[in-house]
Amino acid sequence: MDKEKDKKIDTLLSIDDFLAPSAIEITPNALQLGKRFTRTLFIATYPRYLNTNWFSPIVNFDRAFDISIFIHPQETGVVLKQLRDKLGRLEAQRIEEASSGKVSNPKLDTAVNDIELLRNKLQQGTDRFFEIGVYITIYENSTKELDETEARIKSFLDSQLIYSRQSTFRMKQGFQSTLPLDTDVLNDHISLNTEPASSLFPFVSYDLTSEEGILYGINTHNNSLILFDRFNLENANTVVFGKSGGGKSYAVKLEILRSLMIGTEVFIIDPENEYQYLSETVGGTNINISIGSDNHINPFDLPQAIQGEDNNDVLRSHILNLSGLIKLMLGDVTPEEESIIDEALHETYAIKDITPESDFSKIEPPLMSDFQNILQGMTGSDSLVVRLKKYTTGSFAGFLNNATDIQLDNRIVVFSIRDMEEELRPIAMYVVLNYIWTQVRKQLRKRILVVDEAWWLLKYDIGGSFLLNIAKRARKYFLGLTTISQDIPDFMNSPYGKPIISNSSLQILMKQSASSIDLVQETFNLTDAEKFFLLEARVGHGLFFAGTNHVGIRVVASYSEDQIITSDPRQILEIQAAKEEWNKKNAPANPTP
Secondary structure, rough: HHHHHHHHHHOOOHHHHHHHHOOOOEOOEEEEEEOOOEEEEEEEEOOOOOOOOOOOHHHHHOOOOEEEEEEEOHHHHHHHHHHHHHHHHHHHHHHHHOOOOOOOHHHHHHHHHHHHHHHHHHOOOOOOOOEEEEEEEOOOOOOHHHHHHHHHHHHHHHHOOOOEEEOOOOHHHHHHHOOOOOOOOOOOEEEEEEEHHHHOOOOOOOOOHHHHHEEEEEOOOOOEEEEEOOOOOOOEEEEOOOOOOHHHHHHHHHHHHHHHOOEEEEEEEOOOOOOHHEEEEEEEEEEEEEOOOOOOOOOOOOOOOOOOHHHHHHHHHHHHHHHHHHHHOOOOOOOHHHHHHHHHHHHHOOOOOOOOOOHHHOOOOOOOHHHHHHHHHHOOHHHHHHHHHHHHEEEOHHHOOOOOOOOOOOEEEEEEEEOOOHEEEEEHHHHHHHHHHHOOOOOOOOOEEEEOHHHEEEEEEHHHHHHHHHHHHHHOOEEEEEEEEEOOHHHOOOOOOHHHHHOOEEEEOOOOOOOOOOHHHHHOOOOHHHHHHHHHOOEEEEEEEOEEEEEEEOOOHHHHHHHHHHOOHHHHHHHHHHHHHHHHHHHOOOOOO
């Protein structure tokens, strides 16, 4: 019997009963909904002139609030009659003041002229008249926070001679008027004609939509599309920060996939084999870099000078990069040893008859063993030779002492260093970066270079300096550097971390950990609201910075894109299982022996 009674009661409940809060407390200047407090303000006074976009600071205010704008068109005939009566009273007042010998009143003259101008426009049908109500309901956790937020909103408006008021003793009506129900219960209006009313537009916050580029995601402020071309900024570099599992690799892979569609070439340094499936799906090249790999890169390969560059400068720059690699391989070197390394590098190229006058494209470059042979004949190089031998004849010999046997002739090339020993990863990243940089300089094309887990390089001054050098010079070669890191403290504690961020026009922040959020807030000048947003962000949500503007972003992929770029192990296993099932079903009945 009780069950039947409960069922009968449930059928009587309406949607309002389910949506309504458990309790509401209404006071003269606030309304409490559960643990949240609300307060409604309305625009009470406008100045004589309104600037375009004056409402934008309110719409983009970094607090939780609702805005309702009610525009009630008025009958032109009724308004003309009211203006005629008003004009009659003003004219009578002006005549009375003139007959009593008073000086002309400029305020009175201005009011008469404004009414006559407006009346003429209304009679000609070029203008309309409206009753407009603008209501703002703010939400905070305490009345103190309500006071602070109200003060900030008032300061925005007061600076433009626009004055707001609390809906005192009418908080319920104010709250109802800002619900998405299209009910103007507060009914507090100001009369405006078409031009000042139009200055309320736009009603939306900042957007980052351009005529060209790719879709990065959805603007969480106003649900507009974030369409952007990174190559239209002062540089095309990007930094992406976020904790593991926050969606940073997902966002980067989606950008890569969409960039490929518009003809951009992509190079990726992949520490964890995350990009292999993406590359295989689009017909890219996967290159495994490890000690036992069949793929080799000779760090002594020479870049080719592009138009306007001098071979002497190219050779000198390349030797500086090589010197950095040698120091990264050998560890700490003294100033004397550094000088020996520099001299030995010059002589290593000299024995191959490589000079600034040579055609670098037709000369076989030296190997690491050639460099060792030169070092052995130099005074004071004994320690350097001993440390170098493990890369030429020791356990690491297969890594750096072979001629290059790979090509960057595909639209996407992934260098996987997952199987490289941990102590060699920074060296491998440096070698790959140097090789890509060497090839990029040969021919100008729109390219993106992705360096995942860049903090591996930034742990070393030499690696950080080389990465910063690429960030600074990439624009010259139509290259966009994408730097990804989940270990933000290590990245920022490097002397090269902040300069790399400063030289990146695009910055994407995904979900952050509590241990690093204060550092992120300080680095990117985030508000407290943005700080907590990043702490609580769901997977795929974050902040998107482009130049001086930034918005909230929600990364959205189609089903097909998601199947290609997902990093979720469970989803990957499901995809593999589905493939195996499909292969079984479509296998030939009698396979050829």
